[in-house]
Amino acid sequence: MIPGDFQVKKPTSKQLAIFGTLGVVGLGSFVAIALGLTWIVSAWLGMPVIFAHDQGPTQPIAFPHPTHVQDLGLDCTFCHRNVTEGAAATIPSAGLCLTCHQVVGDGLEQIENMREQVADDRPIDWVRVHRVPDHVHFVHEAHIRRFSGVKTVVEEWTDPNEQAGEIRLGEALRIDPSVSVGQTMEIAEAQVCSVCHGDVGSMATVEQVRPLKMGDCVDCHRDNGAPTDCTTCHY
Amino acid sequence: MAENKWGMIVDIDKCIGCQACVVACQSENNIPINEEGHFNQRRAIEWIRIERYWEGEFPNVRARFVPVFCQQCDDAPCEPVCPVYATYHNSEGLNVQVYNRCIGTRFCANNCPYQARFFNFWEPEWPESLKNQLNPDVTVRSRGIMEKCTFCIQRIRRSTREAAKDGQEVEDGDRGMSPACVNACPTHALTFGNLDDSDSAISKQSKEELKQPAGSRPGGRGYHMLEHLGTHPNVVYLKKVDKTAEEHEVHG
The missing domain is CATH 1.20.5 (Single alpha-helices involved in coiled-coils or other helix-helix interfaces)
Structure with a gap:
């Protein structure tokens, strides 16, 4: 054999088994x-x-939206008072709860808890459900202004001049699942909320229904002819 | 919607160097407190600064003040060097810095002839007593990104929105639109407004002051800072009216 010549060694069956494993x-x-x-x-x-969470977070007081919205018929704007005025929707102070609950709900554990907290001057530490990062400036008022009022349902947004009187089917379906293209609908300010927040009125625990990431925002802005300049939201 | 091109006029003749604009800017735009060490390292963040120059010999020394901030250049040297498109020109003539895109290369600051861009070398910190004075409309910039004067775009956005709510278009100085520095200036040395609106005070004044001398008519006082660099700034400076210099010229 020439030195350095390479001869292939045949593996044994045991080695083959090890390599195979x-x-x-x-x-x-x-x-x-x-x-x-x-x-x-x-x-x-x-x-x-x-x-956000898959399921809504547990709140310090289990506030039942269905009771207040579906059974009593309160508007979103009744409690979230700043939503049609400015950037933040705002959580009402416990004082607003007490306008009714001073006399309503005696004996219910959650309400007694709340009264106790208010009497002690302790704020209620609500857990925030919807949150965008600090470098995003979302303004509720502008979005509600865009979608409320008398609107005609259209397939796709086209004409910037017609825009004020139109709503895309995608958004309209989130407000009222029974609408169809061509229909005219009158949208109250409090109905617009469900475009992004879903039907909070029927949620026992409030949870986030849309991703609310930048892609989500930009898609909607583009589809509705809203500005997509970075400084629309980032400043 | 009308086109907007935001601009500013700085009347150096009126500037008394009081630094009110600097304070207003720091508090409006959540700028961290600059300590002495930051200045010594040349890492202090001040979106607007008053440059001070001494003129003359003792005892006839005079102080000259020039407020310097981002000139919102039309041909901004900072823009083409950004590898991630974090600074660009928007449709309102503003040179925009997008904080969430910035990766902190600092190329833009190196390329800015006005030294109007600032890098966050540290995580911003405020004393406990100042935490509640942060402006919720302005992002708190974290460590590692670039920032600069925005012409208080949060105020432009807010006033435009409030005007739209009433079905109107925003006008100069309307609904608190002016930047914090303009509002704070006690001598009205700063004027902010829409250069594209031919009726606005700022567009009239800048047109008038930027006139070149022709025949017997003297030229205006207006000039752009570092004009020869061709950055085409949207800030017009009005030079100081110097009585003594004129006398000197006449009698000298």
């Missing part, structure tokens, strides 16, 4: 890691995992 284990773990990563990435893309 290692290969299968390696392939298996590779597939597992790949699937895991895909799941994480798709979860990040598909769901609001950072700024």
